[in-house]
Amino acid sequence: MHPQKLEGNPAQPVIRRLNALRPLSEHGAVLLQQAIQEGLHRAGPGEDLVIEGEAVDSVRIILSGWLCRYKTLEDGRRQIVNFILPGDTCDAHLYLLSVMDYSIGTLTSVSYAEIKRSLFEKLVANDRSLAEAFWCETLVSGATQREWTVSIGRRVALERVAHLLCEIQERLHQVGLVDDGSCAFPVTQIDLADATGLSVVHVNRTLQELRNSRLIVLRDRMLTINDLSALQDLALFSPDYLRTKRRG
Amino acid sequence: MHPQKLEGNPAQPVIRRLNALRPLSEHGAVLLQQAIQEGLHRAGPGEDLVIEGEAVDSVRIILSGWLCRYKTLEDGRRQIVNFILPGDTCDAHLYLLSVMDYSIGTLTSVSYAEIKRSLFEKLVANDRSLAEAFWCETLVSGATQREWTVSIGRRVALERVAHLLCEIQERLHQVGLVDDGSCAFPVTQIDLADATGLSVVHVNRTLQELRNSRLIVLRDRMLTINDLSALQDLALFSPDYLRTKRRG
DNA sequence: CAATCGCCTTAACATACGTAAAGTCGGAAA
DNA sequence: TTTCCGACTTTACGTATGTTAAGGCGATTG
Structure with missing residues (x-):
């Protein structure tokens, strides 16, 4: 699947992302694109696509827009455990479990493809490169979750916020959504x-500090990282966990 | 695979655990036991079986003993992201990625089976129930990681420690290692x-508080939970994320 | 037997971060 | 236009948790 074939194709970020994880066969890419075309959906900002405790029976592939996975405690405390960005697949295999352990909410309006479990299983049964790519995605998302655990457990606020900004820009970069250090940031x-x-309040303080040290500009839902390597050093950020090289 | 066949069998906790996730076929259970028999290893306490940044080419199944996954920051700060208990499988699919994003260290002496990637892939190719069980394990471990993120991000110290104790005893319970509210706790x-x-220091304070309120006894590497439901309430703990029901 | 070491415990003190409250600003709605 | 509302900002103050330091105690070692 060559990049030039993907111009203007809504599936572009997905193919690009999966390809980076595990090069897709021509056949697999075509199958996937068909499935995406047939399952197109949209949702507005502030909607929940998945609710903790419910069962799901399909896989969603995000074509554009931002979402997050989150969990809430009984008394209302809420923790976002992950951001979901264009090209990401939600819950590629989670239908194997009986119920979802988290909710998925949109931050912006999003367009996505919903693929029924039965069709998804056909896809991965028919093309090994697709199956492996989706599994790699699940594994990378696990690695990301571990890094979040480290971040929240051991990084101080400044490092923690900086780390998150680095992660997001790295991920957006992988799907071509960073332009000269700038990207959307609708959070x-x-x-x-x-x-x-x-x-x-403390997030606000921390952002001020990052702004005052001229490391970032964050305004009007746009994030610009002025000095990426300085920010990465500050955050103790290494992109390795997000960059899975193909392996024999 | 009936329980009575497993008495004194080192593979018992593994079979038991996988069976709960996804009932194994007789064939699958036999294949797995053979593979385990052929790959038996031991390690002492305080050893690293896997080191962050290195590649792995095998899967390890823990038969007895405790381990943890951890990551360290450049300046030495360390975060344990997971405990690995008897019956758990480490990194069932992580060889798909090029390098490990974490280390695995032993807390006690452990016995485990090491299964080479090539053999592991044969196993899961030959028996669908095995393949699905291992994937379910990976998914449950992901759900656990999310719960840790919530715990560290949003629970206060007392809740957080209590939650961890609840999680560990629930997991040990699933493999038959809890006896009347008591289990080993070599942490x-x-x-x-x-x-x-x-x-x-704060962990110590927190444990004192749990002891003083008679919720737990923790002494000589043994943990007894005196009032499980009180502890669970305090921790805002719900075992759902660890209890995957089979799904059609 | 003394010496050492790892782990637990406690105390005194420091601070990063949370909470409460109020004000600003821009965009959407009426 | 006016009103409203959500998001951002800032101040003042409180506290949960971190840091430093020291002592105890059992197990191991020489």
Whole structure:
């Protein structure tokens, strides 16, 4: 599947992402694109696509827009455990479990493809490269979750916020959504607080500090990282966990 | 595979655990036991079986003993991201990625089976129930990682420590290693601190508080939970994420 | 037997971060 | 236009948790 064939194709970020994890066969890419075309959906901002405790019977592939996975405690405390970005697949295999252990909410309006479990299983049965790519995605998402555990457990606020910004820009970069250090960043400080385990006030303080040291510009839902390597050093960020090289 | 066939069999906890995730075929259970018999190993306490940044080419199934997955930051800060208990499989599919994003260290002496990637792939290719069981294990471990993120991000110290104790006893219970509310607990307070994102001193304070309220007894590497439902309430613990029901 | 070591415990003190509250600002709605 | 609302910002203050330091105690070692 060559890049030039993908221009203007809504499946572009997905193919690009999966290809990076595990090169797709021509056949697999075609199958996947068909399945995506047939399952197109949209949702507005602030909607829940999946609710904790319910069963799901399909896989969703995000074509554009941002979402997050989150869990809530009985008393309302909320923790975002992951951001879901264009090209990401939600829950590629989670229908194997009986119920979801988290909710998925949209942060922006999103377009996505919903693929029924039966069709998804046919896809991965028919093309090994697809099956492996989806599994790699699940594994990388696990590695990301571990890194979040480290971040929240051991990084101080400044490092933690910086780390999250680095991660997001690295991931967007992989699907071609970073332009000269700038990318969309439609995350409110409330969301940022719920993602980092901090309070909103402290997230605000921390962002001010990053702004004052000229490391970032964050305004009008746009993030610009002025000095990526300085920010990465500050955050103790290494992109390895997000960059899976193909392996024999 | 009936329980009575497993008495004194080192593979018992593994079969038991996988069976709960996805009932194994007789054929699959036999294949697995053979593979385990042929790959038996031991390690002492305080050893690293896997080191962050290195490649692995095999899967390890823990038969007895405790381990943990951990990551370290450049300056030495360390975060345990998971405990690995008897019956658990390490990294069932992680050889798909090029390098490990974490280390695995032993907390006690352990016995385990090491299965080479090539053999493991034959196993799962030959028996669908095995393949699905291992994938379910990976998914449950992902759900656990998310719960840890919530715990560290949003639970206060007392809840957090209590939650960890509940999780561990639930998991040990599933493989038959809890006897009347008591189980082994070979985790130092240093480890506990690295797992909860707290300092050792504060872990100590927190344990004192749990002891003083008569919820637990923790002494000589043995943990007894006196009032499980009180502890679970305190921790906002729900075992759902660890209890995967089979699904059609 | 003394010496050492790892782990646990406690105390005193420091601080990163949370909470509460109020004000600003821009965009959407009426 | 006016009103409203959500998000951002800032201040003042409180506290959960971290840091440093020291002592105890059992197990191991020489």
